Amino acid sequence: MLSNEASLRLKILRFPLIVGVVFIHNYDLSSTLHGSSIGFAHAGALLDFVRNIVSQGIARVSVPLLFLISGYLFFLDFQPTIQSLAGKLKSRSRTLLIPFIFWNVATLTVIALAQSVPAASKFLSGKTTPVSHLNGEALLDLIFGIHGVPISYQFWFIRDLMVLVLLSPLVYVLCRRLGAPLLLALLGLWLANIWWVAVPASDATLFFMIGAWLAIKGMTPFCVDRIGSLATIVYIPLLLFDAVRFGSAGDLVVHKVSILLGVVSVLWMTRYAIRSDDLKNHLVRLSGTSFFVFAAHEPLLTICRKISFKWVPLHSSYVAVGFYFLIPAFVIALLASLHPRMSVRFPRFTALACGGR
Incomplete structure (x- = not known):
């Protein structure tokens, strides 16, 4: 609990x-x-x-933390039974799937209406195919993000989260049997920018599984409190350094290490915010x-x-x-x-x- x-x-x-x-x-x-x-x-x-x-910099900790919290809450009090899994999937269909479809259909509708109204269409880029010219397969691709991001592009997060939820039995087994070594391997792949699948993304997989592992082991995300002050001391100058060099050759690892330290720092700072x-x-x-x-x-x-x-x-x-x-x-x-x-x-x-x- x-x-x-x-x-x-x-x-x-x-x-x-x-x-x-x-x-x-x-x-x-x-x-x-x-x-x-x-x-x-x-x-x-x-x-x-x-x-x-x-x-x-600062904002980039948001997505990893959201995946970590999602993984943690999904596996909190999780029991490896059909009934427990069915209950979790039913709950997530209401909180994830239905809003996912709703907002992507709504966005597609708004764009279609804007394309059909001259006064509104002038604010569009003019680069996309009119919605009225798309076939059923193309429309489904825009709604569900099958070959890219959904039409409401921020919902790639929900799409990847739903895939990870569907893979939750595998996530549970891997976290139980492999645990920390698996997470270290995923961390290495993420830092090296090596990944083989488009969905779920490497950061989604890594941080969702970190959250899952913490819940399965009976810990909380705030177990990092003991290193929070040190992480923050290192994070602040690294954040400034990354901001100056962002996008330059060789900056990717520095950028991701900064994000990782930022995640720890933000979790630690909540103890003072409350x-x-x-x-x-x-x-x-x-x-x-x-x-x-x-x-x-x-x-x-x-x-x-x-x-x-x-x-x-x-x-x-x-x-x-x-x-x-x-x-x-x-x-x-x-x-x-x-x-x-x-x-x-x-x-x-x-x-x-x-x-x-």
Whole structure:
């Protein structure tokens, strides 16, 4: 069983991790409208450093942590029986599969409508085939991401998570029999950027299995607390170093080691976050909006970016940095305030779209 403190620490992580996901998707400050590029194509040193440290640095711990927590919660109190597995799969079909289909179909519908309305179509890139010209196989590919990412691209996370859930009996056996040596091997493959399958991705597999192993062994993700302070001391300068060198030759291992240390640091910092009643209560309240913000932030983020870039010229790095923070802040605040109102006015619809969250 999870202690009250550990449960609280996991809960307050949900919203900040989704904020991190939004900022990952906000990295590019240029867009395309019917073949024409708008925005801030030439970033400049200031914007490069800011977005590297935020989108490619701090925010990059979000996806590994979300997979780790998902693996941990799936295998928490897991019993190797048909009944236990069936119960887990039934629960995940409601929380993962139904929202996955809902949001991808909704995104496909929005794009199809935008393509058919001249006033809206001018905000599209003009590079994609009209939805009305696609056959059934192509539509299914866009919805489920069979040969790439789904049409609502952030849902690659849910797709990979569903695959790992289906592979959970194998994950359970491997974690029980091979344990730490297997995780070290997966860690080595991830650091070396070696992987043989598209789905699930290497980071999804590694961190989901770390979470599964912790649960199976009766530990919590917060067992890293004893090395948290040391990890943070190393993480901060490595984060700055990675931000300066991001994208350069030989930086990949440094980048991934930085992410790994960031995961440990963030888990450790939650022990202090729960000591502030105001911060704790605010994050607990916002945790309920996390999935909705995740699901709806795209294509809204892209739409807001294109509208902003069309009407406001980015003539300096300072303006670009301002837009870099203001656009996602607006999207996050809008969706976080919209979700509770939808839950009151349209409870069944909101529950369906958010998997009962």
